[in-house]
Amino acid sequence: MSDNNKTVAKEIVRQLKAEKMVADEEIILESKIGDGTIRESDWKLVFEQQIRNAEKQAKSETE
Amino acid sequence: MKLNSLHIKSFRGATKPLTINFSQDKNITLLYAENGNGKSSIADALVCLCTDGAGSLDDKSNKDYSFLKSLGANNSDLLVELKTDTQTFKATLSANSNKIIKNPSIDLPKLKALRRAQITSFIEDTPSARYKVLSSFIDVANIQKSEAELKKLIASLDRDYGQNTKSLTDAKHTITDIWNKEGNPLDTLKDWVQSEIKKDNSKLTKELHENNTVLQNWSSLQTVVSSIKTENAKYGIAVNNLKEAEKQLKEYQLKNPNAESNLLSVLNETKKFLTAKVAIDKCPVCEKDNEKEHLLQNVDGRIAKMQELNKLTQTVNSAKTEKDRLYNRLQGQIEPFNTQLIGFKNSAIKLSAFDFTNILSEILDTNTTKDNYKAFNDSSMQLTAEIEKLSKHNQSVNKSVVLHNSIKSNYESIVRLTKSCRELEKLLKQAKSSLVIIENTRKKFIDNELLSISGEVERMYQEIHPDEGLGNVKLFLNHTYQSSLNLSANFHTESDITPQSVYSESHLDTLGLCIFIALAKKESNKDVILILDDVVMSVDERHLDRIISLIHTEAKHFAHVFISTHYRPWRERYRNNRAPNTNIQFLELRSWSIERGITIAKPQLVLEEIKFYLNSPENFHRENLSGATGRFLEAILDFLTFNFQSRLKRKPGNDYTLSELLDCLSKDLLKGLKVQKMNILPDGKYCNNYFTDEIYLKTVIDEIKSLKAIRNQVGAHFTFDGALVSDNDIEDFAKATVKLAELLVCPVNGTLPDRNKSGSYWETKIGSIRLYPLIEP
Numbered sequence: 120m121s122d123n124n125k126t127v128a129k130e131i132v133r134q135l136k137a138e139k140m141v142a143d144e145e146i147i148l149e150s151k152i153g154d155g156t157i158r159e160s161d162w163k164l165v166f167e168q169q170i171r172n173a174e175k176q177a178k179s180e181t182e
Numbered sequence: 183m184k185l186n187s188l189h190i191k192s193f194r195g196a197t198k199p200l201t202i203n204f205s206q207d208k209n210i211t212l213l214y215a216e217n218g219n220g221k222s223s224i225a226d227a228l229v230c231l232c233t234d235g236a237g238s239l240d241d242k243s244n245k246d247y248s249f250l251k252s253l254g255a256n257n258s259d260l261l262v263e264l265k266t267d268t269q270t271f272k273a274t275l276s277a278n279s280n281k282i283i284k285n286p287s288i289d290l291p292k293l294k295a296l297r298r299a300q301i302t303s304f305i306e307d308t309p310s311a312r313y314k315v316l317s318s319f320i321d322v323a324n325i326q327k328s329e330a331e332l333k334k335l336i337a338s339l340d341r342d343y344g345q346n347t348k349s350l351t352d353a354k355h356t357i358t359d360i361w362n363k364e365g366n367p368l369d370t371l372k373d374w375v376q377s378e379i380k381k382d383n384s385k386l387t388k389e390l391h392e393n394n395t396v397l398q399n400w401s402s403l404q405t406v407v408s409s410i411k412t413e414n415a416k417y418g419i420a421v422n423n424l425k426e427a428e429k430q431l432k433e434y435q436l437k438n439p440n441a442e443s444n445l446l447s448v449l450n451e452t453k454k455f456l457t458a459k460v461a462i463d464k465c466p467v468c469e470k471d472n473e474k475e476h477l478l479q480n481v482d483g484r485i486a487k488m489q490e491l492n493k494l495t496q497t498v499n500s501a502k503t504e505k506d507r508l509y510n511r512l513q514g515q516i517e518p519f520n521t522q523l524i525g526f527k528n529s530a531i532k533l534s535a536f537d538f539t540n541i542l543s544e545i546l547d548t549n550t551t552k553d554n555y556k557a558f559n560d561s562s563m564q565l566t567a568e569i570e571k572l573s574k575h576n577q578s579v580n581k582s583v584v585l586h587n588s589i590k591s592n593y594e595s596i597v598r599l600t601k602s603c604r605e606l607e608k609l610l611k612q613a614k615s616s617l618v619i620i621e622n623t624r625k626k627f628i629d630n631e632l633l634s635i636s637g638e639v640e641r642m643y644q645e646i647h648p649d650e651g652l653g654n655v656k657l658f659l660n661h662t663y664q665s666s667l668n669l670s671a672n673f674h675t676e677s678d679i680t681p682q683s684v685y686s687e688s689h690l691d692t693l694g695l696c697i698f699i700a701l702a703k704k705e706s707n708k709d710v711i712l713i714l715d716d717v718v719m720s721v722d723e724r725h726l727d728r729i730i731s732l733i734h735t736e737a738k739h740f741a742h743v744f745i746s747t748h749y750r751p752w753r754e755r756y757r758n759n760r761a762p763n764t765n766i767q768f769l770e771l772r773s774w775s776i777e778r779g780i781t782i783a784k785p786q787l788v789l790e791e792i793k794f795y796l797n798s799p800e801n802f803h804r805e806n807l808s809g810a811t812g813r814f815l816e817a818i819l820d821f822l823t824f825n826f827q828s829r830l831k832r833k834p835g836n837d838y839t840l841s842e843l844l845d846c847l848s849k850d851l852l853k854g855l856k857v858q859k860m861n862i863l864p865d866g867k868y869c870n871n872y873f874t875d876e877i878y879l880k881t882v883i884d885e886i887k888s889l890k891a892i893r894n895q896v897g898a899h900f901t902f903d904g905a906l907v908s909d910n911d912i913e914d915f916a917k918a919t920v921k922l923a924e925l926l927v928c929p930v931n932g933t934l935p936d937r938n939k940s941g942s943y944w945e946t947k948i949g950s951i952r953l954y955p956l957i958e959p
Binding site for chain 1: 319320321322323324325326327328331332334335338339605608609612613615616619620623624627631
């Protein structure tokens with residue numbers, strides 16, 4: 120059932136955000152995971168964005 | 183959603199049109215029929231209309247939709263029409279029998295159908311086949327797709343990381359090798375590399391460039407010089423050839439003074455002139471009469487005499503022509519030489535470290551080519567030596583430049599790859615951790631879903647098999663294999679065994695039934711039509727009662743429950759008020775024939791049959807009334823004696839007579855045997871504390887006892903005594919039985935007080951009637 124995918128996608132994104140694996144402002148990730156349209160390159164962009172965010176934050180905290 | 187009617191035409195056994203009108207206040211339909219009378223045809227019609235399946239045809243190896251139409255019918259005759267309270271749905275067979283056409287084709291009623299063959303296959307099939315059945319409940323294919331993409335990313339990052347790490351190692355080795363070869367200058371490799379890359383290499387690079395320009399110009403000049411030399415040699419040979427030819431001509435002329443070469447020329451020209459003329463009658467020189475042939479003959483004769491002179495003259499001419507040609511070519515080579523030479527000079531004199539300025543001082547733009555060529559040839563030896571010096575020096579410069587570039591490029595690679603590896607490492611860590619989260623979430627979801635299904639299955643199974651040491655049914659996914667669903671359960675002292683290996687066939691059947699109902703219930707939002715097509719083969723009466731009770735309990739979760747059975751005890755439970763018969767629509771199929779098709783009859787409940795004979799004198803039938811009353815009494819007494827565990831002589835098959843059942847109710851029991859009719863509340867539920875009536879059963883049972891002989895005398899046998907029994911006595915016997923039934927039977931469900939929830943009395947399912955005592959005193 121499609122609801123299964125939506126439910127699991129929601130929980131996955133919640134956990135990924137909680138574990139700082141993806142950015143909090145990530146909004147389309149859940150639907151892409153849920154409908155199975157996320158691609159390898161999308162995953163990469165998502166992680167790169169979060170790494171950049173973490174670096175920025177670390178930099179601003181140091182300053 | 184409520185079902186209004188089902189109309190079937192030319193569908194399997196429905197050779198004649200058949201319509202079932204569903205009761206609007208009952209969501210269970212029980213269809214009883216002996217085998218071969220059309221039960222599955224009706225169930226299959228619903229399956230074909232509402233799902234992609236073809237019902238029992240799906241169990242056959244060769245699924246051919248043409249078998250769906252009735253014998254002798256055309257494809258266009260087939261029709262299945264289901265009317266609900268909201269819509270009408272129709273199914274027809276395509277002209278080529280390869281599919282069922284549905285109208286509308288979307289938003290069809292949700293339907294889950296279970297046939298016995300499916301129970302067997304679900305329980306006994308492979309874990310992967312079992313997974314398929316449950317996949318719609320636990321399927322998270324999109325999540326798995328997303329996971330697969332993430333795995334691809336991880337593989338790709340791993341590959342890139344591996345390659346970058348190797349390149350980084352290579353670059354480090356290369357730079358270390360260079361350092362080692364250079365004799366490990368400075369204290370550390372790092373210091374050396376830092377000092378090397380800080381060095382300004384532009385001067386050296388510029389020098390290398392200038393040196394290379396000079397060397398390239400020299401090389402180009404050498405090519406031109408070499409070409410000039412070749413052409414010059416050829417020209418020299420041509421000059422010599424001409425001299426030799428002229429010499430030989432002179433020698434011939436000395437030996438043959440009359441051989442005048444000028445005359446030969448004139449003769450040759452004359453011959454040309456005469457040949458060109460068509461006809462001549464006079465000599466063109468002396469104008470004497472003469473003919474062309476004669477004149478030509480004369481000229482040819484004189485030329486022949488001068489043949490040797492002719493040949494030598496031609497050789498001289500050829501040699502001269504060749505010499506002139508080669509001279510022109512040589513001149514063509516010499517001109518570019520000057521340009522190349524000046525270019526070489528201009529580049530070479532920039533190299534102050536070499537002696538080119540001095541050596542090339544005689545070579546000037548203003549000089550003629552010849553002068554410059556001469557000057558070049560004069561200084562050729564010195565130039566060659568200086569070029570060799572330059573070439574040698576340039577090798578050293580080149581080596582320095584290459585070395586510097588190598589250190590720089592390797593250093594840059596190390597910086598770039600170190601950064602890249604660090605980034606890849608971070609990405610990989612992020613991706614791998616995310617994959618763990620995704621996999622765990624997916625597995626947890628499936629496990630939880632299975633756990634919730636397992637919980638439901640367990641609850642239902644315990645309802646059917648209480649205190650039997652069975653159960654703890656668990657459905658779980660074997661994560662080692664993809665799409666593999668396992669089943670475990672307890673068996674008395676053993677836990678987590680595979681039930682297929684130790685459970686009896688009927689226990690496995692009920693397990694399959696519970697799993698199926700649990701799954702269907704999970705999908706249903708009171709909108710699923712549940713079909714149980716002949717799922718119970720042979721179970722004892724206690725288990726049958728529990729299965730019936732379970733179905734009635736779970737029916738509220740479905741839009742409609744459609745049960746078909748050929749198991750007669752099931753029919754009899756309803757007919758004799760041993761099952762909640764007022765909650766179901768009870769249908770019975772009569773014998774099927776091709777002429778008649780499927781015939782539906784409404785089976786009469788025995789109590790209603792008795793009342794029918796009592797209430798309509800015109801239909802009074804002594805024997806039928808006595809027989810029906812006797813059988814019904816036996817059903818009621820079977821219930822009472824079982825509840826109170828009355829003492830009966832043991833018999834094979836439990837086929838006790840009416841007398842035996844009546845007489846085993848002990849005096850002590852009869853003394854306290856009573857019913858309480860509970861007060862009904864405004865919401866339709868029954869009050870827990872107050873009753874409207876309390877009646878002791880002894881009086882009515884005693885009355886029945888006094889008339890019990892009628893059952894045999896009139897209802898079972900042809901005897902003289904039977905004929906003596908009055909109609910009034912028969913009516914009294916029936917009335918007393920009806921009275922007893924009405925005291926015991928729930929007015930809402932039609933069931934008997936067979937539940938012990940309180941620990942003090944028996945009660946009907948909805949609490950309408952209480953029966954005391956709980957156990958025989």
